[in-house]
Amino acid sequence: MMLDPLTDLHALFARIVDCESVSGQEEALAGLVESALGGLPHLETVRIGNNVVARTRLGRPDRVLVAGHLDTVPVADNLPSVREVREDGEYLVGRGSCDMKGGVAVALALAAQLERPAKDVTWVFYDCEEIAARYNGLGRIASERPDLLDADLAILMEPTDGVVEGGCQGTMRFTLTVPGAAAHSARSWTGHNAIHDLAPILEILRRWQDRDPLVEVDGLTYHEGLNATMVSAGLAGNVIPPEATIQINYRYAPDKSAAQAQEAMRRLFDGWEMEVLDLSSPARPGLDRPLAQSFVARVGTEPRPKYGWTDVARFSELGTPALNFGPGDPLCAHKADECCxxxxxxxxxDALGGWLSGESA
Structure with missing residues (x-):
């Protein structure tokens, strides 16, 4: 199978979706992307593992980076793709159609078509976004060729249904462990029930829900969340549990750093043993930058905050303002009937290509 980026966009999209690329198995699709762009004279193309970077070198004053990940979550009897006609239009249904091969198709088509854009453009197609952060292709590029990620603005083709979503929330997952003492449940007073001692933690979480969860950052309003997501305790139905562990997920607004979020949680749960399982920095919206403002104006819709964590945070850590923008309703991502x-x-x-070409709204 070959990919022709100059063919009909919908046909290109279907071929990309039908090339299975579950995380860690992106080699075939990365090869197709490299072949599609590698022979184009207006692009310098570099492959690093299963990551493909193609960029113009026109000497423009601004450089925009457009990125999309090639991998998907595991297939669930939803390939090959199928087309469906619904009341509000035609859809492609299949694994990765929403997250985020629609964005990959748009980026691949524009990379081939825009020979002399008004801005220099770096197109990044990367692997392993859907699994542990240490495997993420952007991290490998940043380690081996950081110059390839230099840009004045990054646009991540996450599914946003064509609306600009600024920044992203940070996320922290941690456990609190409560000690107890095992005993036979018939003689429970000879032990100490660790599950019962989770009550004060649950009360803190309950009271936290009463606070105002809305935080405004650079004109966008983020909704924070602090929730217990897992509880682990107990040895048997007739044994007083000697230990109980509760897992908590904190989704925090980009008005604070990862270190500040962690310190806030340690203060809130002072007195309990805390183990941090993962901690990811947020990204501020960056919509105060003229380049981002001009893109928002070209899109023509009111920007929204991004709920959840995306790789815009990686660009933010590199000092590059970044935003989310791509086809597909994010609520369809990862579903068995995933569609776009x-x-x-x-x-x-039309919006991205027009803006890169210098067209006004």
């Missing part, structure tokens, strides 16, 4: 409205691809291509 085909017109959404056209809308994103």
């Amino acid at each position: 409205r085909l017109a959404s691809l056209d809308e994103c291509r």
Whole structure:
């Protein structure tokens, strides 16, 4: 199978979706992307593992980086893709159609078509976004060729249904462990029930829900969340549990750093043994930058905050303002009937391509 980036966008999209690329198995799709762009004279193309970077070298005053990940979550009897006609238009249904091969298709088509854009553009197609952060292809590029990620603005083609979503929340997962003492449940008073001692933690979480969860950052309002997500305790139905562990997930606004978020949680749960399982920095919206403002104006819709964590945080850590923008309703991501409205691809291509070409709204 070959990919022709100059063919009909919807046909290109279907071929990309039908090339299975579960995380860690992106080699075939990365090869197709490299072959599609490698022979184009207006692009310098570099491959690092299963990551493909193609960029113009026109000497423009601004450089924009457009990125999309090639991998998907595991297939669940939802390949090959199928087209469906619904009341609001035609859809492609299949694994990765929403997250985020629609964005990959748009980026691949524009990379081939825009021979002399008004801005220099770096197109990044990377692997292993859907699994542990240490495998993420952007991290490998940053380690081996950081110059390839230099840009004045990064646009991550996450599914946003064609609306600019600024920044992203940070996330912290941690456990609190409560000690007890095992005993036979018939003689429970000879032990100490660790599960019962989770009550004060649960009360703190309950009271936290009463606070105002809305935080405004650079004109966008983020909704924070602090929730117990897992509880582990108990040895048997007739044994007083000697230990109980509760896992908590804190989704925090980009008004604070990862270190500040961690310190806030340690103060809130002072007195309990805490183990931090993962801690990811947020990203501020960056919509105060003129380049980002001009893109928002070209898109023509009111920007929204990004709920959840995305790789815009990686660009933020590199000092590059970044935003999320791509085809597909994010609520469809990872579902068994994952799908993308085909017109959404056209809308994103026209907005992004027009802006990169220097067209006004």
